[in-house]
Amino acid sequence: MKLTTEEKEMLAGSQGPGCQLSMEILVEVGEIFNAPYLIPVRSAHIVISNYKNCFEAGIEILEKFAFLQSKASIPTTVDPAGIDLERWKELGMPQDYAEKEWRIGLAVKKLDFIPCWTCTPYLCGQVPKVGDHLAWTESSAVIFANSILGARTNRETGGLDVACAIAGRTPYHGLHLDENRKGQVLIDVEIENMTREHFITLGYFMGLQAGTKIPVIEGIGRNSPLENYIGMGAASAASGGVALYHIVGITPEAPSLKMAFGQTSIPKPIPFGVKELKETKTKMCTAIPGAIDAVMVGCPHYTVAEIRELAKLLNMQKISPRVKFWIYTYKNNILLAQRLGYKEIIEKAGGEFIADTCMIVSHTELYGFKQIMTDSGKCAHYAPTEVQAGVAFGSIEECVKAAIIGEWRG
Numbered sequence: 001m002k003l004t005t006e007e008k009e010m011l012a013g014s015q016g017p018g019c020q021l022s023m024e025i026l027v028e029v030g031e032i033f034n035a036p037y038l039i040p041v042r043s044a045h046i047v048i049s050n051y052k053n054c055f056e057a058g059i060e061i062l063e064k065f066a067f068l069q070s071k072a073s074i075p076t077t078v079d080p081a082g083i084d085l086e087r088w089k090e091l092g093m094p095q096d097y098a099e100k101e102w103r104i105g106l107a108v109k110k111l112d113f114i115p116c117w118t119c120t121p122y123l124c125g126q127v128p129k130v131g132d133h134l135a136w137t138e139s140s141a142v143i144f145a146n147s148i149l150g151a152r153t154n155r156e157t158g159g160l161d162v163a164c165a166i167a168g169r170t171p172y173h174g175l176h177l178d179e180n181r182k183g184q185v186l187i188d189v190e191i192e193n194m195t196r197e198h199f200i201t202l203g204y205f206m207g208l209q210a211g212t213k214i215p216v217i218e219g220i221g222r223n224s225p226l227e228n229y230i231g232m233g234a235a236s237a238a239s240g241g242v243a244l245y246h247i248v249g250i251t252p253e254a255p256s257l258k259m260a261f262g263q264t265s266i267p268k269p270i271p272f273g274v275k276e277l278k279e280t281k282t283k284m285c286t287a288i289p290g291a292i293d294a295v296m297v298g299c300p301h302y303t304v305a306e307i308r309e310l311a312k313l314l315n316m317q318k319i320s321p322r323v324k325f326w327i328y329t330y331k332n333n334i335l336l337a338q339r340l341g342y343k344e345i346i347e348k349a350g351g352e353f354i355a356d357t358c359m360i361v362s363h364t365e366l367y368g369f370k371q372i373m374t375d376s377g378k379c380a381h382y383a384p385t386e387v388q389a390g391v392a393f394g395s396i397e398e399c400v401k402a403a404i405i406g407e408w409r410g
């Protein structure tokens with residue numbers, strides 16, 4: 001791999017042992033991928049942020065870099081922690097688990113990472129520009145950065161992301177290169193007036209169809225709220241391994257269908273109509289119609305606009321006392337919801353906000369829920385194993401209805 005003079009010096013230890021170790025990792029990984037050189041990145045997003053994902057080995061990686069007195073050389077945000085860092089005890093998380101999270105938190109602080117504890121770094125000040133190279137983990141954030149913001153990042157892995165944050169570089173391969181960003185699969189949406197639930201179901205369908213290929217979507221309008229793309233991308237990155245999709249006229253590098261596919265010929269379209277919508281929704285539901293124990297929303301973390309919609313639906317309503325209604329979001333969004341009066345409305349109805357974490361990366365299985373409901377495609381995909389419960393997927397309206405009557409009617 002070709003290194004600049006500065007990089008050779010970093011590799012020789014000119015910027016301290018932490019940076020030296022980071023460079024050793026980057027060069028080794030780069031060589032595995034045949035990367036010709038390292039590319040400077042504007043920001044990093046780290047997934048070694050909770051014990052459930054990173055275990056002891058992940059904590060040791062962070063602590064090792066902290067011990068070597070390393071610091072992030074670029075703005076570096078962190079994914080959700082495994083607990084609500086303030087309310088963990090009240091929420092029934094065990095002390096020994098919380099202690100592991102504190103070790104992660106302490107190392108994150110020493111490394112000068114931004115402790116936002118959210119999977120939506122682009123909503124808390126980490127906003128890349130078109131063409132920016134990044135080193136992000138977190139599949140839902142990666143796909144949003146690539147597809148909507150027009151930035152360039154691979155789905156980095158935990159550990160490598162830390163090295164990228166410290167050295168400020170990543171191996172130049174995969175989605176950093178023009179030729180690897182062209183469409184490979186065409187999806188033709190036949191449904192008019194797509195709702196958020198439709199977008200998310202489309203995302204799930206797209207992941208199943210495309211796997212790790214790059215889908216191009218035709219037939220969806222350009223005026224949807226941001227949250228539709230966030231939810232759709234997260235679902236496709238979970239059901240498949242999609243890291244980039246193109247929507248003609250939205251994805252910056254896809255002003256036309258021809259440009260989205262580059263030099264390659266346009267493949268036969270895969271239809272997404274009412275039949276596919278119904279079949280996919282059925283696949284996403286593993287619950288059986290009947291009582292539910294909890295509704296969990298906020299995967300990816302709920303935005304203020306989503307909290308607002310929920311407050312409207314829950315205004316003057318009462319959630320069944322048998323049902324927990326948990327909203328996962330970025331800490332600052334809770335503060336805004338409080339200032340706007342939405343928090344009070346939601347809490348009055350029986351809903352509860354949980355910050356810093358989510359239903360998948362915290363030990364939600366400890367609650368022993370048998371069936372849950374969600375409006376998230378990503379949660380629907382992972383909850384059967386991570387929450388160890390049957391999952392019903394539906395729109396936020398359907399989630400609210402089920403929470404009030406205490407059951408999901410299929």
Ligand code: F3S
Pocket residue numbers: 079080119140234298299300301328357358359360361378379
């Ligand atoms: Fe975020 Fe957790 Fe979902 S990290 S995307 S809320 S699984």
